Amino acid sequence: MRRGLMLSAVLLGTSLLMVAASQVMADPTMAGSEACKDCHQKEYSQYLTTSHGRAQSDGAALPEKMGCETCHGAGSAHVAAGGDTKDPGFATIQRPDKQAAAKANEICLGCHKGGEQFYWQHSAHARKDLACVGCHSIHNSKDGAHAKLLKAETTTALCLGCHKSNHLAMGKSSHMPIGTNGMGCNDCHNPHGSAGPKQIRALTTNDLCLSCHADKRGPFLWEHAPVRENCLTCHEAHSSSNDKMLVARRPFLCQRCHTPSGHPGNLYDAPRLGTSALQVVNRSCSNCHSQIHGSNSPSGKTFLR
Amino acid sequence: MRARIISMVVLAASLLVAGQVLAQSDGAATFGGQWWSQTHPEAKYQEYRDLSRGGYLADYVLREFDGPYAGALWGNDALTHNQGNGLYLARGVTWRLDAQYNETPHNLSFVTRSPWVQTAAGVFRLPDAVQQVNRNWLAPGGVLKDSTAFNRNMANLYASSPVVPLGVQTDVSKLRLRLRPIKDWQFEVRGTERQREGSAAYGTTFSMNPDIELPVPISQRTVDVDATGNYTHGPAKVMASIGISDFHNRIPTLIWDNPIVAHDSSWASGGKTTGATGQMAMAPDNRVVRGTGAFSVQLPYSSTFTVTLGVSQTTQDQAFIPLTSNSALTLAGGLHANDLAALPAQSLNGKVMTVVQDYRLVGRPLPKLYGTLRIREEKLDDQTPSLSFLTGYSPADQSITLPSVKSPAPESEAWSRRNDVYGLDADYSINRYVDVSLLVERRTRVHPEPREVPRDGENVFGGGVRARPLDNLNVTANYKYGQRKMDSFDVTTYDDGSGALAERAFLRRFDIADRNQSVFNGAATWSPSEKLDLTFSGWWNKDNYKNSLIGLQSVQNTQVFGEAGVHPSSIVDLSGGFGYGQMKSTQAGGEGTFYTDVTKGLPWTSNVDDKNVYAFAHASWWAQPKKVQLATQYTFTRDLQVNALSQPADPVKALDLPPGFYRTHDVSVEAHWYYTAGLEFGCRYDYVQYDVNDWLAQSIPYVNVNPSLAVPTSAAGFFLGNNKLSYTANMVQVFATRRF
Known part of the structure; x- marks a missing residue:
């Protein structure tokens, strides 16, 4: 019986404490950015120099008025704690860098939607x-x-x-x-x-490449199919060990797709390098077929013109 | 030089004074002097930069802010040809104006020469006397009477020709205005102007009689203007944009003299070297008009559905040049080949429509499941009309190729395609330590004609794991496998028009061939303590074109990279990294005319092995805490290529090409003295050693003659001598940074 009364008293006391605590913790309210700067002068000054600081004084187009609490949440309990880290209210302030990414991102995406x-x-x-x-x-x-x-x-x-x-x-x-x-x-x-x-900042790979390399855009009278297909058929996007960021060296790159009899099918080996064959020295196939991205010359079917 | 120094001093002083005058402002500027030397004038040292000697303004920034108003001006490498400058002005979130101006050089060579002189934009002439002298050495039929003297004459001409540096300067100006006039609405207008000026090596040919490499001028301008609007309301948002891109080439045509022929002629049989000039059309002007619309809505289960539709139209209608510049060539019906009336049209009237549809649903149907469904269709519809050159054409201004049964009239073709992708990505969190992922994708491509594979499809399956076995250890590993298969193969597309094959029947071009693809990548980051960070990443993929008996057969790519950072104390930082990459490829070809039998003729294979290494080590030490810092860095890069060739039927002939490499050692040391909070002094020394050994980029002669041929001009090349040079370079910089 006595044990039961004691247990009940403990439970009641705990409940009352929890209710009291919850009332203290309940719903911190907006304290305003001015309340923050007393303790966080450096951060506040720095904040005012940024786009977020500017939004505080000209943010009518935003979903809500901009201030410290837009990102850090209502700060009344944190302010009331007066810097006492043991005060439960101190920890009510939100730190996006300490939050789970999805939750922290929600704060940013509230304004940065489009x-x-x-x-x-x-x-x-x-x-x-x-x-x-x-x-x-x-x-x-x-x-x-x-x-x-x-x-x-x-x-x-x-x-x-x-x-x-x-x-x-x-x-x-x-x-x-x-x-x-x-x-x-x-x-x-x-x-x-x-x-x-x-x-990428374009709807297709070629659109992106051609936004800078507009001279390759065409459309050309004589098209080269892999150029239309994808620039990355022949070029690496970031870098390569070959000239012009090609995926392989000429003439072997060209010979991956062109192998008829005569010079396109020949094996360009050391002896042919020794005889200075035009298909292997300097620009290799491009010594002659320079219009390889497409030609607008009426006689340019083979990209010589 | 003096003007540059004065300009920089004035600019630096202005910044310093501005910093003192403006109450709500801050900024910084770093300026000083630099001196450098290089043992050989290899352009690689300044590939993407413009190194001055003497005073320089390394960077500057000036910011001003007053309530809702703000502005900033910043830049790097001011007054050089690789300068970057930016400016923004803003009022709160209502508007913001950004302006940027960047210059980027791409220096290609400082040692190239050419005796051809550009007399007008895109017109390269040789002195008439040279052509006359060379012409005198030609015997009837186009054979040189004295090839040795001719070659000597050309070599002397190159020796006395000036250096013509190669390089392209790209200057980009950007302007962007962003507006948020009222709640839920955002607008943006962007404009970009891109100017490209310079010269680049370009190959021209009289059908190898001879080949001539020219420093072709580049003078191009591209202007882009785009406007975008965003509307957000509750869970939904809409974006719409329209834009135009206009490209103009100031060098529409290239014309150059034949070194052997002074006057156009036409020899009835075996005619060679008959055109006094060559002519080709350069990149034509074009215009793109584009529009994009997107709608996105948030749905239950933390999901978002987004649909995007993009449409663009590219047009090109540059006036054609004639079939040839050779006035002596005539076509069927007696038309002069250099007459525009001989063409089937006076311009292309080219038009390509691109339509992209993209649908994506991403969400969290279960608390632990995150998934994406995506559907994408990319359609390129080339509506350019086809033109037939029934009167014949002149492939190299030497002769006319008249249509015949063996060589039908060339007909231009439009290349359209459609790519569809259906994909599912899913991530499932097993517990707080482990996530697994799944990928299923179906890709299809349709090439209406004239490609040899009308349709192909690829199934891709993949999976991955992301684990956090310890708080400071993250490990990821992913694998995917794709199998691409063509629905059919149309060998008749290899028909040259006369019924004969123009390609080997067993050739399968790798961009549309059957392919099995495996891709693995993994990464790990581990920070066992605050004093040590370790990262590692690796990548391996293999493309196997198992059904390609001729053409590319396999490509295997391997990359590993590791980095460590050690922080033994608050005043010392050490870091180092090592990366290794290897790309191996195998391809098969065949010499001879055995188009339908891969075992006959002279089949050959080429195995290319590209290896590259990147390594660095860095150390910094606060010799006097918060006052004096010393730092040093070493970087090593190396590309190595080995090309192994084999030809079973003629093993003696298939001698491997020599291996080649590019190697760089770069060592720098620097010291910083933080005199006050707003003033810093520093100095830096940098040593670079660049070694190159590459048969494709070295030993390139001005006059390239096959020594085994009795008639050199039948396969001669006159090149610019665009050779890579090994060098060492030293640079010293002293600088000061003022912050206010």
Whole structure:
């Protein structure tokens, strides 16, 4: 009997404490960004210089008013804790960098729904549970002008942080000018997803290549079928050990598809190199068939013209 | 040089003053001086950069912000030909204007020469005297009377010709305006102008009598303008965009002198070297008009359905050039071959429509299951009219090939295709440590005509595992297998029009051949402590064209890469990495005329083995914490190619081509002195050693003559001498960074 009363008292006491605690914890309310800066002056000042800070004073087009609590959640309990980390209210503030990626991304996607992020849900990065804050830093970005709030100085450096084997690709003798001022990974790929293959910034591979190499766009009077099929039939996308980022050396590349009698079918070996055969020295097949991407010359059927 | 230095000093000073004057601003600039030397003028050292000597402005950034307003100006390598500059102005989220200007050189060679002089855009002339002298050495029938003297004459001409560097400069200007005028709406307008100027090596030929490589001018402009609108409402969003891309080539035609012939002629039989000039059409102007629409909606079970429809139309209607520039050639019916009236049309009126439909459903039907269903159709419809050249044509400005039973009139063909993909991806989380994935895909391709495989299909199956056995250890492994099979093979497409085969019956072109493909990739990252990070990734794939008796038979690609980072203390960082790649391919060909029997004639195989290595080591040390930092890095790259050839019927002849390699050692050391929070001084030394040994890119003569031929010009080449050179280079930089 006594044991029963004691147990009941303990249960009752525990319940009352839980109710009391829940009332304390219940529904923190918005405290306003001004409340944050007393303790987080550095972060707040830095935040004001970013696009998120600007949105605080001109964000009428956003779903809700922008402020610290847009990302960190209602902060009244955290503020009330007054810096006491043992206070249960202290931990009610949200830290997107400590949250599960999907939950943290929901905060970002609340505003960043269209444009670059239109296909985010279908991206390889979303599928692999990557968090927006894995690449972007709201308070400590390293790209010089903070235009993209990146965690690295350039997009290329950021991408190579995970896609490390591309260092190997960039070390090949023939490669894209990636990493120069003129080109970065994100010029061809949209890390937030796209409707094209490999998250490219075009609907098809050829559309992407031809956006810069518009001289190969044609349509030509005399077309070369594999060019229309896919640029990657003959070229690597990032780099190769062969001239012009070809997947194989000429004449052997050409001979993968052209083998009739005469010079297209001949074996170009060391003796033929010794006799300076035009099909093997210098530009090989392209010494003559230079219009290999297609010809608009009326006599250019064999791409000599 | 003086102007450059003055400009940089003024720009740097402006930035510094601006930083002091503007109350709400910050920024930085790094400037200094650099000096470098190179033992041989190999363009690789400056392949994608413009290295100056003397003062330089490495980078700068200036940001200003005031409430909702902000602006920034930044850039790198100012006032050089590889500069990049950016600017943005913004007001809150209402609008933002971005502008960018980037210059990128692609230096190809600094040692090439050519005696052909460009007298007008795309017109390359030799002095008439040269042609006259060479002409005097021609005997009737086109045979040289004194080939040795001719070759000597051309060699002397090259020796006295100026160096004509090869390279293309690409300058890109971009402007983008983003607007969010009201809730739920976003608009964006983008414009890009791309200018390409320079010269590149281009092969021209008088049907090998002779071949002439020219430094062809590149002068092109592409302008793109696109406008996009986004509307978001609740769980749904819509995106629509329209755009246009306009390409203009300022060098539409290339014309060049024949070094042997001064006046056009036409020899009735065995006519060779008859055209005084050659002529070809360069890349034609074209225009793309495109539009994309997409709709996406969030559905129950954390799912999202998105449909995208993209349509584009590419048109090209550049005026044709005549069949030949040779005024002495006539066609059937007595028409002059250089008369535009001899053409079946005056321009192509080319039109290609591309339509892409993409449907994707991604979601989480069960808490532990994440899946994607996707359907994609990509259709390229070439609506360009076909033209028949019934009057004949002139493949190399030497003679006219008249239509005959053996050589029917050439007829241009449109190449259309359609690619469909149906795919399912699924990820299932077994527990908090292990996820598994599944891939099932069906791909089909249709080539209406005239490709030899009207339709093929590929089934792809794959699976993978992602494991986190420890908090700091992630491991992934994926494998997929695809089997592509053609529905049928139409050997009649190899018919040259006369009933004879123009290709070997057993040739299967690898882009449409039967193929079994295996792909494996894996990766691991492990951070056993805060002082050590380890990463590893590997890739292996093999494409097996098992039914291709002639053509490409297999390609095997292997890549491994590992990296380690060690942080023994707060003042020392060490890292290093090693990568190895290998691509092996085997292909089969055959010499002789045995088109329908692979065992006859002289079958041959070529085994190519490409190996490349990348390694680096990096160390940094705070000699004086937060004050002085020293760093050094070593990078090594090497491409090695071995080409093994075999021809069982003639093993003596099938001697392997010499192996070749490209190798780079790059060592740098640098020191940084952080004098104050806003001022830093530094210096850097860089040493590069580049070694090359490649039969395809070295020993390229200006005058290429087959020494075994009695009549050299029957297979002679006049090249630019575009040779790769081994070199060493040293560079010293001193610089200061000012932050404000």
